[in-house]
Amino acid sequence: MEEAEQRHPFLEGLSRHRGAPPTLLVIFGASGDLTARKLVPALYNLALDSLLPADFRLMGFGRKEIPDEQFRTDARASITEFSRRPLEEDVWKDVEGGLYYHQGAYDDPEAYAALAKRIAQMEKEAGHGLQLVFYISTPPGVFEPIVENLGDCGLARHEVKGQTAAKVIIEKPFGHDLASAKQLNEVIVRNFDEGQVYRIDHYLGKETVQNLLVARFANAIFEPIWNREYVDSVQITVAESVGVEGRGGYYDESGALRDMIQNHTMQLLSLIAMEPPVSLAPEGIRDEKVKVLKAVQPLVLHPPEQGDVVRARYKEGLMEGKRVPGYLQEEGIPNDSTTETYAALRLNINNWRWQGVPFYLRSGKRMPRRVSEIAIQFKRPPGILFTGSRRFDVEQNTLVIQVQPDEGMTLLTNSKVPGLETRTQPVKMHFRYATTFGSNTPEAYERLILDAIIGDSTLFIRGDETEASWQLITPVLEAWRDHGQRGLAEYAAGSWGPLESERLLWASGHEWRKAGV
Numbered sequence: 001m002e003e004a005e006q007r008h009p010f011l012e013g014l015s016r017h018r019g020a021p022p023t024l025l026v027i028f029g030a031s032g033d034l035t036a037r038k039l040v041p042a043l044y045n046l047a048l049d050s051l052l053p054a055d056f057r058l059m060g061f062g063r064k065e066i067p068d069e070q071f072r073t074d075a076r077a078s079i080t081e082f083s084r085r086p087l088e089e090d091v092w093k094d095v096e097g098g099l100y101y102h103q104g105a106y107d108d109p110e111a112y113a114a115l116a117k118r119i120a121q122m123e124k125e126a127g128h129g130l131q132l133v134f135y136i137s138t139p140p141g142v143f144e145p146i147v148e149n150l151g152d153c154g155l156a157r158h159e160v161k162g163q164t165a166a167k168v169i170i171e172k173p174f175g176h177d178l179a180s181a182k183q184l185n186e187v188i189v190r191n192f193d194e195g196q197v198y199r200i201d202h203y204l205g206k207e208t209v210q211n212l213l214v215a216r217f218a219n220a221i222f223e224p225i226w227n228r229e230y231v232d233s234v235q236i237t238v239a240e241s242v243g244v245e246g247r248g249g250y251y252d253e254s255g256a257l258r259d260m261i262q263n264h265t266m267q268l269l270s271l272i273a274m275e276p277p278v279s280l281a282p283e284g285i286r287d288e289k290v291k292v293l294k295a296v297q298p299l300v301l302h303p304p305e306q307g308d309v310v311r312a313r314y315k316e317g318l319m320e321g322k323r324v325p326g327y328l329q330e331e332g333i334p335n336d337s338t339t340e341t342y343a344a345l346r347l348n349i350n351n352w353r354w355q356g357v358p359f360y361l362r363s364g365k366r367m368p369r370r371v372s373e374i375a376i377q378f379k380r381p382p383g384i385l386f387t388g389s390r391r392f393d394v395e396q397n398t399l400v401i402q403v404q405p406d407e408g409m410t411l412l413t414n415s416k417v418p419g420l421e422t423r424t425q426p427v428k429m430h431f432r433y434a435t436t437f438g439s440n441t442p443e444a445y446e447r448l449i450l451d452a453i454i455g456d457s458t459l460f461i462r463g464d465e466t467e468a469s470w471q472l473i474t475p476v477l478e479a480w481r482d483h484g485q486r487g488l489a490e491y492a493a494g495s496w497g498p499l500e501s502e503r504l505l506w507a508s509g510h511e512w513r514k515a516g517v
């Protein structure tokens with residue numbers, strides 16, 4: 001145990017996680033991409049740090065016929081390819097023995113009856129009960145039948161020593177609009193209690209996102225100026241350099257607003273804008289996040305060219321000297337697609353702290369680089385001293401929180417340039433995770449799976465939270481659907497988005513920062 005801690009200084013303080021009960025994690029969608037790239041490697045890394053319960057088992061559930069042996073071989077291959085740390089034979093041996101696969105159709109009650117039987121047999125052989133964690137990572141069309149079947153076969157109410165010992169983790173997308181999210185919530189709470197439900201937004205598992213709460217509430221210097229008196233605007237950028245990467249079918253149904261804005265960027269927004277919670281208990285934090293989302297004013301949509309939202313899709317362009325095709329040329333994208341690969345929004349949070357401070361959000365594919373950051377731009381000082389001369393280069397103070405990839409925080413201030421005359425120049429103070437803590441940070445899924453196993457729902461989305469976010473986004477989706485191609489701008493792959501997005505900010509006297517620099 002000691003050795004594991006030494007290997008990983010970040011995990012100090014997480015020792016309470018070791019008290020997790022014997023657990024069986026059942027992954028629905030076990031042969032999917034997420035399982036191979038993220039879930040299995042995350043579990044392996046938890047095992048490597050001795051953070052899994054002593055009796056931990058993983059069962060893949062899927063339509064394909066896969067013998068247990070093959071499932072183990074596939075798991076080993078995905079660890080070898082995707083784990084952040086190399087496979088160690090002795091740890092793998094422990095992990096391997098607890099891997100199983102169960103074949104069945106997601107809507108077939110018999111498959112669930114057989115699953116329940118198999119679990120009962122496992123418990124009998126182990127001589128103790130198992131907490132059941134169901135991880136739903138399938139295409140969204142089968143979320144509801146899975147939840148209903150878990151309810152019908154009794155596994156949703158599985159008990160160990162008279163206590164409910166079943167949980168369900170639900171991957172995104174959680175609905176595709178407000179009505180479908182509400183319907184999914186209804187199905188879930190008919191079969192599970194809200195306290196058993198863990199809705200995933202993997203951004204909440206990122207170290208830098210968790211650090212937002214610490215940065216804001218463990219420091220005394222930010223909170224007094226974190227409001228409309230001092231903050232001029234806030235910019236949240238979640239940019240990706242990749243295109244749709246063979247996920248054309250999914251992406252074209254989704255688009256940037258659903259895929260990134262409704263969930264990931266809105267989560268960043270609520271953590272940045274929320275009031276201090278009464279405690280760090282899950283409900284304290286989630287209550288405050290929901291309050292922020294409810295205070296966001298409905299977006300102005302008409303006419304499409306002058307509202308609070310901009311949408312665009314990439315056309316052919318140059319990236320790192322290579323020509324890359326436009327969105328319509330990507331595999332699986334219909335010629336008459338109106339799906340946006342870029343969205344930018346101007347939000348107004350109507351509460352005492354933020355009224356009048358624009359929050360700008362943008363996210364897009366095929367941007368010049370992968371970068372997620374939050375920039376808090378503070379108001380300018382009164383312009384009486386350092387203006388009116390080329391000797392004074394004075395910029396707005398800006399606090400930039402780099403979420404990824406170069407995790408850290410930068411504060412931009414103005415300084416005197418050394419010399420005999422008074423000249424000013426903006427300078428930056430940097431804090432970098434990699435420099436201070438080393439670079440082998442746990443992946444988001446490690447933290448999230450572990451939290452679900454031990455029952456900490458802080459980093460998961462509550463039902464009312466997801467509905468509040470959809471409430472804001474759904475009218476935009478409906479308007480875009482009605483507008484068809486009208487108002488759908490274009491940007492060259494490898495650029496920072498369309499001119500319309502620049503105009504969105506110019507209209508209120510701002511401009512996008514150069515993200516990631």
Ligand code: BG6
Nearest residue numbers: 172202240242259260264372404
């Ligand atoms: C997913 C989206 O939720 O997040 C993808 O579906 C996107 O389209 C991904 O690429 C980005 O995640 P990360 O962690 O790489 O920023």
